[in-house]
Amino acid sequence: MNSIESKFAKECSIGMKWRIKEEVFREALATLNHEAIVSSVLKASSIPGLEYYLYLDSDAVDSSLNINLYLEFKMVKKVKATFTVSVKSANYQRIIVNHISDKTTDWGTICKEVLCARYQILDPKFKFFVDGYMEIELEGTLELVSGIKKKPSRALSLAQLLWKNDDEKDVAFVVEDQLVNVHKWVLTANSPVFKAEMESGMKEAQEKKITVTDFSVEIVKIFVDYCYERDIRNDVNEGNASELLHFSDKYDVEPLHNLVQNFLTDKLAEENVCKLANMSITSNAKELRECCVCFLMKYVGQCAVIDGFSTVDKEITSEIGRRCFLSFSD
Template sequence: MAEHCKISAALVAEKRSYVLKLDGYSRTKALVKTGECVSSAPFSVGGHRWAVKYYLNSIVCADSISLYLVLDPAGAKDVTAKLTISVLDKNGEPVPSFSLQERVYFIIRADLEGSVHLRDDCLTIRYDVTVTEEIYNEETKVPPSDLHCYLGDLLKNKDAADLTIQVGGQSFSAHRCVLAARSPVFKAELLGAMKENSGSPIEICDMEANVFKSLLHFIYTDTLPPVLESASNNGAGELAMAGHLAADRYNIGRLKLICEEKLCNQIDSKMVATSLALAEQHGFHDLKEACLKFLAAPSNLEAMMASDGFEHLKSSCPTVLKELIARILPPEQKAAKDLVMAI
């Protein structure tokens, strides 16, 4: 899916400093009432008019002086400004402990009056105002990632392949670094003890060639092969299961979850016994729950018992059958449930 991305650029329209000097601080503080505002002369930065309003006896923050940088609302739409407010020392330099990058500045009166920065009853504060102007702004659509296409072509064309894997009588060309990056099992095998035999073909037993082909497709593209993506209920369970087993063997968690979801969505009376056995053997909780809920219906249970996979389920996973029996027994037969689980 394409993502929306906002591309913008800005430049500094103007940067200026305004110094507010308050002579006779003590007298002014005594004359100005609590909550009463005093305003500075207006000044211009970036084509906009600004002013400083200050309360020597603030009602917002007790025992403090509050200062506000205000903008003339006329023509002030979409103005972006950066501000630094600083008390100046005797050399006209900002005092770090009395500096702040905010539009509203509170100074604790006792801290200021107890410092050396209130000289000769004079307070000097500097406003550094930087106005920026947006010169480019456009929202564009970023296309979805196509990395999987390039890696898929790498697998298809066998470009720079340095590995040959034999499965079920077929040979597959692959890239050692890609397999090692995608699977911790492959990483241990290909970058560990087997690295010394890097020139020899690697043979994988107990796996069908079409299963390994699907596994390779997912490793390189992070997508299921078309045969699994478009699979219907006819044979879809077998295909999804094959991918599931391959993912479990090579510890590719995302493929395992995708295949489990497919199996959950394709449960029927013919395949439910096989899917339940798979879920029990590999610890797939969601698939197991989906199968048990499906078998809670008496007609589905009868059909499952008549299917080819039922005998395999009985011999390979007898405990899950006990759990199934305990679930379908009515609640009032708790003793019977406990007995079944104890057998």
């Protein structure tokens, strides 16, 4: 355990009594397949940033009702949970020992147990609801296994700080009847092509407006976000990657060009390799081109059918042909 972890208790107790009114449950029952009934959110007493709550949902496959313990991580990476959840009136009890919850997402982790069949929950003979209420009890411990996270102390870059400063953005892209504003120095620092245009003395430079007709406003906005060092990885997808690759090639934005190539290389598959190979030629994407050639080389000498191969640029097919023969080097 590292030094920051040693500053806190390694283990803490958790517990709650959750009372659910029968009439409230009846109203919610019809939507339990997609909307859970959720308890209050409680904080772990001595493990920083760890919250927990219970919720009920329904399994559409077998019509069961489930009781879930949800652990939400804010500052820790991994905890071990040992707990008991019970409905004493119905003689229901589940004991969970050493359930490891590892933070792999930003949403937390879930421990699910079947509570009962859906038809049982409101049947008086099963005694889940007594005198109009169901009382669910949780008792247990949470143990810190590893990882207290500290927020990064690195200051934002100047570009990131300026991103929201709309008042001083002095250049505008005109695209699809929309204006996308940007600071001139941020723009010119990222693209030598735009830098030359802004220093040309032409109409665009004087009016500080750049009209874009061959790319969509989505692509221009992604580019501007990139200029301000925004994280655009979730904005790049298979639908816009080709256009973004062409944009970054045309305006000589090399890091963005590389980012899109990396994205497309990760998506490389038999059904799209011919399309990506051609795209690599038209967008000067040398790394993507090399990956496409190597991918296609796997099928040389096989009776394989590659959809669209007849449309592949001759530069690609010639390279494949050259690689089929041994070469000598003096």
